[in-house]
Amino acid sequence: MLWAQVINACLGIWLMASPAVFGHEGIGRTTELIIGPLATTFAIIALWEVTRSVGKVNIILGLWLMIGPVVSLGYGHIAPVINDFVVGVTMIALARTRVSVEGRFGGGWSSLWRDAAGDRMGT
Amino acid sequence: MARQEYNRDRVELVEPFQRSRLIPPGWDKNPSSWSERLPIVGLALIGFMIAAYLALYQWRVLDTVWEPFFGEGSRIILNSRISHILPIPDAALGAFGYLLDAVTGLVGGRRRWRTMPWMVVIFGLAVGPLGIVSVALVIFQPVLFDAWCTLCLASALVSILMVGPAADEVLASLQYFKRERARGNSMWRAFWGLS
Numbered sequence: 001m002l003w004a005q006v007i008n009a010c011l012g013i014w015l016m017a018s019p020a021v022f023g024h025e026g027i028g029r030t031t032e033l034i035i036g037p038l039a040t041t042f043a044i045i046a047l048w049e050v051t052r053s054v055g056k057v058n059i060i061l062g063l064w065l066m067i068g069p070v071v072s073l074g075y076g077h078i079a080p081v082i083n084d085f086v087v088g089v090t091m092i093a094l095a096r097t098r099v100s101v102e103g104r105f106g107g108g109w110s111s112l113w114r115d116a117a118g119d120r121m122g123t
Numbered sequence: 124m125a126r127q128e129y130n131r132d133r134v135e136l137v138e139p140f141q142r143s144r145l146i147p148p149g150w151d152k153n154p155s156s157w158s159e160r161l162p163i164v165g166l167a168l169i170g171f172m173i174a175a176y177l178a179l180y181q182w183r184v185l186d187t188v189w190e191p192f193f194g195e196g197s198r199i200i201l202n203s204r205i206s207h208i209l210p211i212p213d214a215a216l217g218a219f220g221y222l223l224d225a226v227t228g229l230v231g232g233r234r235r236w237r238t239m240p241w242m243v244v245i246f247g248l249a250v251g252p253l254g255i256v257s258v259a260l261v262i263f264q265p266v267l268f269d270a271w272c273t274l275c276l277a278s279a280l281v282s283i284l285m286v287g288p289a290a291d292e293v294l295a296s297l298q299y300f301k302r303e304r305a306r307g308n309s310m311w312r313a314f315w316g317l318s
Contacts, residue, residue, distance in 0.1 A: 016265070030266055037261045041254070041283050048287030050294060105291065106149030106298050 004094040005043045005055050011087050011094075012040030015065075022080040028069050032084065035061050039091060049101045050108070062092035145234060147295040148302070154292040155236045155243075163250075163288050164228040170281040171221035173274050174214045177201060181212035193271040200264050200272035213260065217278060220253040224285065236295040238316045247293035250285050257282040 015036030019029040039061050046055030065088030069081045107114065145153045153159070180188040181201055190197035200206065206213045227246035231239040257279035264271055303313040312318045 019265075033265045034262055037258055037279075041258050044280075044283050045286050048290070050291040051287045104149055104151045105294060106147050109294060111149075112294075112297055112301055 002047060004097045004099075005046045008043035008055070008058055008091055008094050009040045011091055012036045012038070012043060015039065015084075015087060018080060018083060022077060022083065024077055024080050028080055028084070031064070031068050032080075035065055049103050050105055052099055052101060053109075055095050055099075058095035059092050062088040062090075062095065064088070065091065147236060147298060149298075150295065153233065153236075154295045155231070155233055157233065159288065159292070160228050163285050164225050166281050166285050167221045167224035167228060170278055170285075171218055171225065173278045173281065174217035174221055177214035177274055177278070178212055178218050181206065181214055188274070190273055192273050196270040197272040197274065199268050199270040200275055203268050205260070205263050205267065214278075217253070217257070220249060220256075221282075223249045224253065228289075235316075236292055237299045240296040240299060240316060241314050243292050243296040244314070247289060250282075250289040254282045254286045 013036065015032045018032045018036075019025075039058050042054050042057045042061075045051045046053070065084045069084045145156075147154070176185075177188065179185045188197045188201060201212075201214070209216065224246070227242055227249055231242045236243055261276060261279045264275065300310050300313050303318055304310050308318050
């Protein structure tokens with residue numbers, strides 16, 4: 001669904017703002033400032049049908065958000081850890097939403113490394 | 124009688140063949156049509172104007188830079204060592220990248236995914252890395268310098284918005300290379316639009 005990617009893009013921007021909102025430093029801040037822009041980027045690219053699968057990368061980024069801050073304990077505050085965990089869970093759920101691709105793209109990117117036998121329209 | 128049936132079958136086969144001169148096989152739109160390409164060119168020109176403005180500040184043709192939200196942010200970022208790691212300031216490089224996007228987006232006709240694939244490939248190579256560099260710079264801004272630059276963020280957004288729409292044309296050209304190779308034709312000739 002498009003709205004899922006739109007929300008993920010907004011979550012990425014929220015992560016970019018989080019260090020200023022919660023006022024924390026160190027590894028937690030760096031994590032948010034790296035994952036935020038990346039998540040927004042992948043979500044925006046996934047708005048187009050032909051690059052929709054790029055949005056799945058946010059599953060990995062979401063896992064990083066869930067686990068990273070808890071393990072590193074670089075925060076010293078509980079609020080940003082909870083924030084990152086909730087954002088991570090939401091991001092994973094939204095990145096996993098099943099999307100229907102309406103347009104046809106000649107088998108898509110996977111057709112490039114699939115066997116040519118399925119290529120009936122060779123002309 | 125058998126011959127007539129054969130011809131009737133052929134007629135049905137001819138129609139998709141002719142459509143495929145514009146629309147790639149297995150697609151339902153032509154990724155090289157102007158309605159697909161001109162919006163990307165428009166975005167590239169917006170990006171060019173933003174980057175050129177920032178470059179003019181970095182070259183001190185302009186004395187000040189517009190920054191509505193982050194105070195000294197733009198000045199800190201645009202004068203940082205990352206911005207001047209190359210002989211020319213990074214915004215000038217960005218402006219060149221956007222110009223390359225616009226030019227390679229414009230050159231070629233409505234069938235260029237197969238008549239001029241090399242141009243489509245250069246277009247894709249221009250759009251993709253520009254997006255990657257933009258995002259990398261967005262990460263560097265706050266992590267290294269604890270500052271944000273509004274127009275740098277706007278420029279990054281523009282470059283990311285171009286990736287999705289540009290990708291379908293690249294895909295059509297790559298699929299065309301694969302079909303040509305499957306038919307035993309030279310991919311080199313296909314790349315230059317000679318087959």
